[in-house]
């Protein structure tokens with residue numbers, strides 16, 4: 001941006017949101033140059049904090065007039081660079097739009113602004129015996145608006161689905177500044193094309209979401225968690241297939257390998273159960289009937305032991321359950337702190353392909369002599385494959401990394417899978433999109449982008465090369 005244009009735009013932005021909501025100094029903008037994607041950052045020209053929909057609309061109108069890129073931003077916990085201002089311009093933060101507007105018990109719905117922290121939203125509805133199930137491991141920091149933009153998943157997707165399964169309506173601002181209101185407190189709605197589904201998961205490239213209506217379900221009264229250690233990946237993953245086949249539907253089935261557990265131990269500073277096991281699965285069962293759930297837990301525990309589990313640890317108090325989930329939610333951060341540079345892939349395959357995929361990933365790790373650590377939502381076929389630099393020299397890492405990423409995707413695609421289940425494409429995965437979408441499919445998507453955003457000002461350079 002030229003100095004004159006910068007000054008002109010800055011003055012106009014101050015007129016829209018007031019002086020305190022426009023940042024233009026390098027140090028003040030430091031937190032907005034990156035998200036949680038390792039090794040990716042970029043300087044915006046300005047950061048603007050909007051307080052309401054009208055301001056978002058006015059900012060987009062201005063950006064369209066001056067042809068300035070606008071990057072919507074929630075909490076910046078993204079793992080594919082979606083909120084990173086790679087083309088400069090304005091970072092539009094929704095952090096001040098952080099109010100829950102209504103909890104409607106009659107319709108079992110919540111109306112909220114996008115900047116509410118997901119875990120805080122869950123805690124509020126739970127006070128009323130209601131439940132918003134999608135639970136990304138980042139739930140203590142990510143925003144509900146960011147969850148819609150990425151269609152966030154989480155551990156409980158096995159039984160409850162992902163973000164899109166709970167969105168019944170929202171208000172959004174188009175790149176032109178026009179405000180649209182889609183859906184409502186409606187459980188059915190088939191009028192016209194499904195724009196709600198189109199905008200959910202669009203990674204902030206089609207519209208900025210400013211008000212959200214989510215449906216809720218009754219809060220299950222009882223939970224039982226089982227932590228089950230195994231000698232190897234194959235037995236652990238085959239056992240998960242058997243659990244699903246047994247027609248029990250746990251709320252969550254998470255997979256953690258030994259390396260993940262040891263990294264967490266180091267970060268949490270305490271010894272964790274079954275630390276010598278090559279793999280662990282964490283199973284959560286929930287429901288309203290305690291006796292029935294206990295029987296299910298017994299059955300699942302026995303099934304695990306019959307399939308070769310070393311042991312079964314049962315956690316039936318909230319405090320013990322929290323301890324188990326704390327470990328699971330700390331893995332990503334722990335690997336970052338202990339493994340140096342890491343590149344995380346977020347593959348999904350049919351659940352019954354997982355035993356074979358995990359064993360092929362182990363072979364790839366051996367073949368390339370690079371550490372590959374796996375953890376994640378194995379119960380819905382979505383695991384996070386982390387390629388760690390550890391002590392590899394830069395030249396070796398730079399040579400091996402593309403081979404490792406392509407190797408991971410070769411295995412995934414051959415198993416009928418895809419390259420992202422919940423973290424999105426953003427910047428880091430876009431060159432791999434043609435591995436799973438055809439030219440015809442990509443062209444339709446690019447035309448949709450053009451229809452929404454003819455001047456390409458909204459989060460440009462994301463998803464597509």
Ligand SMILES: Cc1cc2nc3c(=O)[nH]c(=O)nc-3n(C[C@H](O)[C@H](O)[C@H](O)COP(=O)(O)OP(=O)(O)OC[C@H]3O[C@@H](n4cnc5c(N)ncnc54)[C@H](O)[C@@H]3O)c2cc1C
Nearest residue numbers: 074075076077078082137143145146149152153204209422
């Ligand atoms: C430790 C850790 C664990 C994680 N675990 C999970 C997990 O289990 N499941 C999962 O799905 N993800 C997980 N994530 C990834 C991340 O938390 C999610 O993608 C989350 O949805 C991002 O929310 P955010 O508010 O931080 O969004 P940001 O990172 O700020 O933005 C993400 C994208 O959404 C766009 N955006 C943000 N707000 C809006 C809006 N209001 N309107 C339009 N576009 C918008 C941005 O432009 C960007 O493209 C994890 C991340 C970390 C660091």
